[in-house]
Amino acid sequence: MQDDLIRRVASNPKYQELKSKRATFGWLLTASMMVVYYGFILLVAFNKPLLATKIGAGVITLGMPLGIGVLVFTIIVTNIYVRRANTEYDDLTAQVVKAALK
Numbered sequence: 001m002q003d004d005l006i007r008r009v010a011s012n013p014k015y016q017e018l019k020s021k022r023a024t025f026g027w028l029l030t031a032s033m034m035v036v037y038y039g040f041i042l043l044v045a046f047n048k049p050l051l052a053t054k055i056g057a058g059v060i061t062l063g064m065p066l067g068i069g070v071l072v073f074t075i076i077v078t079n080i081y082v083r084r085a086n087t088e089y090d091d092l093t094a095q096v097v098k099a100a101l102k
């Protein structure tokens with residue numbers, strides 16, 4: 001019975017749609033996160049004077065808000081994925097489960 005259930009789920013078009021959408025969106029977010037993170041790391045490695053540029057008359061340098069920006073971007077990307085997973089992906093999963101258990 002277990003093999004039959006697995007076969008029904010794997011052959012369901014909604015399951016194929018779920019796999020495709022989740023993988024595509026996951027890779028898109030992964031690529032954007034890598035560009036932001038490794039972009040910052042490359043700045044640290046190859047352009048320290050730019051990051052050491054002071055902002056205003058205080059002690060804050062350009063590297064500080066950029067580093068905080070990387071952290072904020074990470075939180076935003078995570079939030080975007082969680083929202084989509086809790087709505088679109090959960091709906092598709094429920095449809096697949098409903099169809100498989102008929």
